[in-house]
Amino acid sequence: MGCCALCKSEADLIDSHLIPKSAYKHLRGLPENGGGSPIRIDGGQGNASQSDLQITQYLLCRVCEDLFSKHGEKVIGRLWGTHSGFPLVNQLLACEVRGSHEGYSLHDHSVLDRKDVDGLIYFALSIFWRAHVWNWTGKTDPYKKALGSKYEQEIREFLLGLQSLGDMLLMLNVNTNAELNSFARLPQAYRKNGVTHHVFSLLGIEFSLFLGGSISPEQRSLMGQDKVLFATSDIAKTNVFNGLSQFVQTKISVKGKLKDKMPIRARGSSS
Template sequence: MNGICALCTKDRKLRGSHFMPKAVYRSLSKGFPDHGENIVLISGGDKSAAYSDKQAKKHLLCESCESMFSKYGEDKVISLMARPGGFKLATKIRKFKELSRLNDEAWYFPPGEGLAFNFMYFAVSIAWRLSSADWTSYGLSETKNSLWLENMDSFSEFLLGGSEIPENTYLAVYVDNQTVDTPLMSFPTFKDHASYQHVVFEIPGIKFSLVAGKNPGEGVREIYSVNKTNVYFVSRNLKSHPDYQFMVNFLKHEAIAKARLAKELGITV
């Protein structure tokens, strides 16, 4: 269909753009034998959980902008996520220069600007999609225009190639250091703070924590002050992360199982 591209704002033929990359869905459905045919969609909007292979997508981008999203972000990042045959990023970061280590968590510098750029581009593209369209028909909460105008302007300029790093934007890429036996993909969620916004989402084995705003706090500025790429890679056990524990508790105690999942849980409980 023809329309106005949400990124370049030109009147062009629009592609069916996925919110989360199609390759992630494909990896989940075909790559993990024990989970692929039984993907559970957990919705915080109506507190439900059900089997679903429905993919969130809209006619949002023209072919040129869609290609940039793939070339500079998705193609590089998705190839490194956890798969049944191995987890390339988990192996790769062991060779990165270490910044600090505390208990289970180790922070690493990216090896040059190329990889940092790809991960930043990917994270920003997902955050941009969060705010650029209405995804409520897919069971998500209302997020259109959720990012502040200054963040959206900065993100759009970066995604179109007008800047190397979006201003006042910082990214931590958490990499699971355990066997990824329960693959997860989470749609991005955001939280407003006084002078910055925080966007978090996950693909198998990798958790993205993106902070954007004029004043993200002294702690963030200090830790990123020695890193001109504004990107760190963090090795840790993702199942011990508070977000994972929150999801498990939500699924156990709050989410309402629907359709086939409800029947199966009824049989097994």
């Protein structure tokens, strides 16, 4: 028995996953290449290794676990990038381009299935919320309670169906480079040019969350009532991926057999 972090009821808690259990098989290497374990980069500990370790914790009651599964995880499980295909990028590339900038193309997502859009929003906010309330140990906490008490409560009530989205914007950048979909990045928050970025990546989709004053006037002019924007890009050619590559090469100690494979120069990066 314990207190469910979402509904706050006393109940038998489920051993919940931070990243959906179903994602891990898609993060492994191709079967014809040996099906290697996913590469895990731990910024807190400053190391990288190949590991099948799944991040779990007794966090939610059965009812709330089912909420997350029904409203978010089942939806993204139909849309993310795997070795056999990437339904979401195919759908977006068929949508009208509203504008392009520095390798990113912003798409009109009004033709996407409304249930899919709502499910992606729900899933993303559930991951940011889980990272915030997670009982991290040692130096591994990549998120550091970044939502703050106000937005943690607002998102918790949204996930419970008690209120609509508050003053926030979610941006989904969907990768067009099929070679770089088997990738996961745990939620983290960082400040750049006075703006706090909340971000995580999973199987070809980068989720970025902006809260309150961090939403720029330009972003507000582009976002609709659903408070979400969809873009596509070749992740290997973006500043985000090249920044991560530089971080791995300069800040991360590589362990085990991974030493033979890293550091890696990102495709499209300058020499």
